Amino acid sequence: MMQLIIEFAYTGSVSVTWENVQELLLAADQLNVMDLVQTCCDFLVEQLCPENCIGIFQVTGICYVTELQHKAYHYIIDHFEKVVFSEEILQLSVQQLTDILGRNDLNVRKESTVYEAILRWIAHLPEERKAHIAVLLSKVQRALTSMDYMRINVMSNELVKNNTECWLITREAIATICHLTNRRSHLFNYLARPRLPNAVLLAIGGWSINNSTNVIEAYDVRADCWIKVTNHLEHPRAFLGTAFLNGNVYCVGGFDSVQPFSSVSRFDLRTHTWHEVASMYYRRCYVSVTVLDECIYAMGGYDGHTRLCTAERYRPETNQWSLIAPMQECRSDASSTTLHNKVYVCGGFNGNDCLQTAECYSPDTNQWTMIAHMNCQRSGIGIIAYANHVYTVGGFDGFTRLCSVEAYNPWNNTWHEVSPMSTPRSNFGIKVLDDQLFVVGGFQGFTTSYNVEYYDATTDEWTDACNMEISRSALSCCVVSELPNRVEYIVPCDLPSLLDDVSMES
Template sequence: MSDMASAVLTEFRLEGKLCDVVIKVDDFEFSAHKIILCACSPYFCTLFTGAWGTSDKQLYTIPGVSPEMMNLIINYAYTRSVPVTEDNVVEVLAAAEQLLVPGIVQACCFFLENQLCPENCIGIWKLVDFYHCPELKHKVFLYILYHFEDIACVSQELLELSVQQLATIIENDHLNVKQENTVFEVVLRWIDHLPDQRRDHISVLLPKVRLGLMTPAYLHNTVIDSDVVMNNIECIPIVTEAVTTHNYSGANALSKFQYRNLLTCPRLPSDILLVTGGKDISKAATQLEAYDAKADCWVTVNTEISRAHHGAAVLNNFVYLIGGCSQERYLNTVQRIDLITCSWHEVASMNSCRCYVSVAVQNGCIYAMGGLNGETFFNTVECYKPETDRWTMMAPMCAKRCGAGAAALNGKVYICGGFNGSRNLSSAECYNPETNMWTMITPMLTFRSGLRVVVYRDHIYAVGGTATRTHHLRSVEAYNPRTNRWRPMPSMNNTRTYFGIGVVNDQLFVVGGHNGSTTMLDVECYNADTCIWYSASNIALPRSGLSCCVLQGLHSVAEKLFPRATLMPPNEEEVLA
């Protein structure tokens, strides 16, 4: 219905012209047109044409809805707009459900989804379950799983869940927690909220907690020392099994049954570190590798994609591989990968071939900066918008940069270091998309090319690279945009250049690269809380010139890449192997 037609019909309704029905609610009467009401709701269609309705009947009394809500629904039928607010959304949703107005139900769902936060998500989950909004209920449930640690800190609604609802949340493989201790402590808080009524529910909830993922110290000093646990006889075999698992949890023993036992099965990763491209000496890598930080394991994904010294970016749940080189050819092509369907295809090519390109995502756009086409070192910048599938030239950088590192933070794009055709650079600059202008910032403490740059804890980290042709770096420095200053950070265990980098589970991971003498498959991660670099599981193939990106909240991808076996208890031979 056009805006003009809507205005005319609304005017007719308000003036009572050509109206053929009166809806009565309490002592209020609303004149309307049957055909308009039928168009927005099957309830009205059935009411006016069913066995209790006749073509000449004009007055219908409708119970169970307030005059305010009926006025809102009738107005929606004519205008297709509804004023949903925080104060009225529950009443509007209830009325729309009763009178079968799907457009208003959808408007309420959109409103509730936009209002989601750790403080209210539990209440919204229960609300949309009561009013049967399955699609939104699923989205809210995934939100709860992904933000569980934040919810545990701030939500009072969490304590009002039923035992079945809490069990549904904490048993889910997608529950996003850094430590299983958090889950156990939530269970204790929930029980302590109404101890007399809930104490016996510990036997239902404790098997949902992955006790085998806790440290032996926490298991013994906190779980076993808990009166709630040890005073429930049904919990004794659960704790005993967890202790047994720890006693026989050598690498060879645990690996055989950890995925078959709920107590030890790692939860699925909420964030996935994806490795793309690269090469080992002359052999190009065509497989993707994906990392599950919770299980510290890599899986490979077979593709025919071959490129190195490219950029990788995640936008709208797609992975974009940008530029680089393949078999000594410099590329301007861009490939988009859909890991949900395991398919890929080419999208619009850049205006220039760019090897050693730097990329960053900001405000729904991909920026490709600098690089080399085999002859020219670029300071030019291109911007890709997926909705138009076009690359547009933007303001050039202040310096030519090849093999630089880039990242986006607080609405701006930062690029650091690189090689300008004659020397490595320590300079860095910042791009403001709103003004389309680049501004020089304080130079890094070290000249770096082949470095990697990432945002970690609201700082820009510049990692590794080469200071000169023969001087490979393991040093790290961090830039604070608020002070415009760099400061040195703990160095990596290994020198690296042209490696991959990403932040997963609040830890900074570096993957592969070249150490000055050989291509690497080593992986290490940095924890800012301990200020220490740790070794992690190696990738399958040595790679240099690779790229990394992080996939967030793609539950179906996590299930596909890291399948969990059917859970069953281990047998004695497996435990003692």
């Protein structure tokens, strides 16, 4: 390590590997070689995964590097459902595990994950650790589990049955479950209050009550509730595209019931303020928008006269749009997504027909390539990258609104059908949140919709979620994450937030 540090002093470079990074970090920290400390920290951040994040976090207890400590700790919190299966979790102290399980922002879809983590940790050293069962069990939001789960998995457990404090805790939880009457009642009971989501789904703009709207609603996936976060300072837009980038939401193009826009507005989620940024080359409503490599792509759409094949790309750091190669077909009312460093655009309307075609763009070659046709024509479609496939959902085939869904496999250039939605719709919002595919609102053929449902690829099933507060189509959705003020975009509760600094007690 000393040799590497001396070479770094003379050359300004060093070969950091997984084999030498820990020793090198400790030595550089001891000798106060801060540039080398930063190099090691950057390397470790890039290597973070569920199997090593706890070990990296524990290294920061010896060598105090705040940024690495923060990132490793929050990686544990955000990826806990995978971290729970790692070997490293068994090495946590009781205080460290208690701190993690007690955090309000622990990212778990089911509280059973927390309970099973406790059992696994105790089973590693049962005689030494079983005395901690009560303090750990108190960190589980017990009333968020079902009555059957509590009876079959918790109350029947020998550790729980043989501990008076645990037995009282579980009885209180069951009594609480019995008295919870609706979704809202969960929010004000300390045993059943949902944890904070690590990401929030925003539904933005659209067409409602015969006019365009500027309403923004935020969906809290843990509470299964929507709240309005509109400040009414943005111009109403329907048939727009949205993108989340660098802590901001961009609203691209759209239509206000009078004319299509070329304008783009940026919403700062921290300050709740709107800012106008550079306009596109073309007016575009019914536009397809996606993000790739820190750039926003806008493709196709309708300019008030013509369906477009043109496409352009926006770089936030320069606040400039630049034209890229045009698509092979003119498309308005299509949809787009990114997968494996390519932009995909599917379906749409060319002015005469609803389209069955799809194509992808490579930024490396600046070329569009046609891919296999979808199984049916789809305009007003939703497409999204999910589970390593491109999913096309719903839409209008020229005769009726569709509930069918198909998935594209980029390795063999084929489409296959999956389970259909329960509600046919076109011109809806679509995004992936919590490893599930959400569809929001839309037009059902006679009326706009409040309805929200989500698809789970592991079960091939659709499930209803809480409806939006207002009925709308022609909206756009985006998922926002890593917000320092996330509590402003979720269902409020009467407990103080636990988004405090990392506790270093062990």
